[in-house]
Amino acid sequence: MANQTETILTSLHDWIDAGRLNPGDEIDEASLVQHFGVSRTPVREALMQIEATGLVKRLPRKGAVVFKPTLEEFFAILEIHAQLEGQAAGLAARRISANGRAALQAVTEACDEHAARLGGAEPDAYYQLNLRFHATVGEAASNPFLLDLIKTNARKLMAYYRARYRYAGVIAESARDHRVIADLILNGDADAAELAMRRHVQLDQLTAMDLLAALA
Amino acid sequence: MANQTETILTSLHDWIDAGRLNPGDEIDEASLVQHFGVSRTPVREALMQIEATGLVKRLPRKGAVVFKPTLEEFFAILEIHAQLEGQAAGLAARRISANGRAALQAVTEACDEHAARLGGAEPDAYYQLNLRFHATVGEAASNPFLLDLIKTNARKLMAYYRARYRYAGVIAESARDHRVIADLILNGDADAAELAMRRHVQLDQLTAMDLLAALA
DNA sequence: GCGCCACCTTGTGTATACATAAAGCAGGCT
DNA sequence: AGCCTGCTTTATGTATACACAAGGTGGCGC
Numbered sequence: 001m002a003n004q005t006e007t008i009l010t011s012l013h014d015w016i017d018a019g020r021l022n023p024g025d026e027i028d029e030a031s032l033v034q035h036f037g038v039s040r041t042p043v044r045e046a047l048m049q050i051e052a053t054g055l056v057k058r059l060p061r062k063g064a065v066v067f068k069p070t071l072e073e074f075f076a077i078l079e080i081h082a083q084l085e086g087q088a089a090g091l092a093a094r095r096i097s098a099n100g101r102a103a104l105q106a107v108t109e110a111c112d113e114h115a116a117r118l119g120g121a122e123p124d125a126y127y128q129l130n131l132r133f134h135a136t137v138g139e140a141a142s143n144p145f146l147l148d149l150i151k152t153n154a155r156k157l158m159a160y161y162r163a164r165y166r167y168a169g170v171i172a173e174s175a176r177d178h179r180v181i182a183d184l185i186l187n188g189d190a191d192a193a194e195l196a197m198r199r200h201v202q203l204d205q206l207t208a209m210d211l212l213a214a215l216a
Numbered sequence: 217m218a219n220q221t222e223t224i225l226t227s228l229h230d231w232i233d234a235g236r237l238n239p240g241d242e243i244d245e246a247s248l249v250q251h252f253g254v255s256r257t258p259v260r261e262a263l264m265q266i267e268a269t270g271l272v273k274r275l276p277r278k279g280a281v282v283f284k285p286t287l288e289e290f291f292a293i294l295e296i297h298a299q300l301e302g303q304a305a306g307l308a309a310r311r312i313s314a315n316g317r318a319a320l321q322a323v324t325e326a327c328d329e330h331a332a333r334l335g336g337a338e339p340d341a342y343y344q345l346n347l348r349f350h351a352t353v354g355e356a357a358s359n360p361f362l363l364d365l366i367k368t369n370a371r372k373l374m375a376y377y378r379a380r381y382r383y384a385g386v387i388a389e390s391a392r393d394h395r396v397i398a399d400l401i402l403n404g405d406a407d408a409a410e411l412a413m414r415r416h417v418q419l420d421q422l423t424a425m426d427l428l429a430a431l432a
Numbered sequence: 433g434c435g436c437c438a439c440c441t442t443g444t445g446t447a448t449a450c451a452t453a454a455a456g457c458a459g460g461c462t
Numbered sequence: 463a464g465c466c467t468g469c470t471t472t473a474t475g476t477a478t479a480c481a482c483a484a485g486g487t488g489g490c491g492c
Contacts (some may be wrong), residue, residue, distance in 0.1 A: 040447080042445080079307075080303070091295075143295060143296065146292070219476090255477040256477080257476055260444090277483090279443085
């Protein structure tokens with residue numbers, strides 16, 4: 001955290017991850033300047049960097065807004081995201097380490113447990129578990145570039161995934177999926193793991209439309 | 217070219233694409249300032265943006281250098297790149313338009329022609345054809361985000377791919393691959409097209425080592 | 433003569449000031 | 463009264479100045 005630009009950048013990322021910053025939200029340069037007590041320069045630099053990753057869009061004279069995909073864009077990103085997560089699962093099935101196995105078991109267990117004990121309650125807590133599950137798989141793939149790509153992509157869809165867990169039965173279904181995927185990875189069945197993860201990430205059309213409506 | 221930052225950014229991209237800027241090359245802030253006749257601010261902003269995409273790395277007090285992957289990084293990126301290009305080919309097989317078909321036919325033809333008439337000569341010219349082939353497939357996939365991701369990724373490997381065409385027989389092999397892939401796409405065989413493209417992009421280990429050695 | 437310390441130079445991050453372009457508002461003209 | 467035009471305000475891009483940190487070099491001391 002030597003330089004302020006990075007501090008601001010990671011803060012913005014955190015805010016997006018935490019749902020404090022949602023698609024369509026305006027990010028005001030001036031208020032960031034105030035909040036961090038710095039000048040415009042580092043704020044601008046952070047915004048440009050985050051814009052370069054596609055998480056933020058800067059409109060001509062409207063300031064920066066958190067990227068809010070249109071319907072087409074949403075599906076386009078989802079299509080890629082499913083592929084990348086699928087690849088990660090496939091690679092994880094080949095490469096997962098002993099530590100990775102333990103971690104995957106633990107997080108899958110935690111998802112099951114949440115679904116069993118709390119049902120559809122506390123969707124935000126489950127969402128955190130879900131993040132951990134996907135991160136664990138991503139790390140097991142042993143490809144830092146892939147992990148990075150997945151994270152960036154996930155941030156573009158994050159708000160929509162989060163909203164999803166408010167719907168009835170979704171948590172139980174998610175936990176079941178996770179169990180299946182984890183078992184395939186732990187058994188080293190790369191192709192099946194890839195396919196299962198792809199299907200898990202790729203929402204059906206109805207669900208996707210629900211989410212877009214919820215965030216409209 | 218409203219703002220200078222973008223001008224500089226696209227120039228840097230062009231230089232990388234054209235091989236004028238190669239992995240490991242130092243990019244001096246001061247010389248860019250001189251070259252474009254602007255102040256440090258837009259130069260810095262351009263460098264930060266390009267750094268955010270991973271094409272440039274900024275070392276503490278050494279200025280910026282064009283990203284030069286280690287062996288591990290090289291394979292990690294290649295692994296992703298093959299998957300993305302594969303996905304693009306698969307999607308193209310489903311979605312290619314009439315115009316896209318014509319373009320794909322034309323560029324595949326041009327590759328064949330080059331291989332038939334010039335053999336292994338003029339590798340740089342063939343390299344341009346190769347770029348056009350992959351761009352045509354990428355566009356046919358109708359997913360602008362995927363296209364963007366592929367382009368960014370390709371830039372990280374570009375210098376190595378370019379070097380590849382200096383080797384004997386590689387151009388002919390590449391043209392043959394292109395023909396096979398194009399036919400699969402035009403026939404709408406998505407799965408086969410995806411697989412063929414993935415194999416086409418994913419270099420065998422020996423070739424990869426050759427290229428890394430060539431650029432060392 | 434060799435080694436250590438200090439100063440200077442250079443590079444990099446940050447702040448601030450300035451200029452330009454666009455948008456909104458008001459006033460005048462038709 | 464409505465529309466057009468001009469002015470003002472604000473935002474955004476760009477330049478410049480300043481401060482701090484690090485590394486190199488030169489001089490001085492041991």
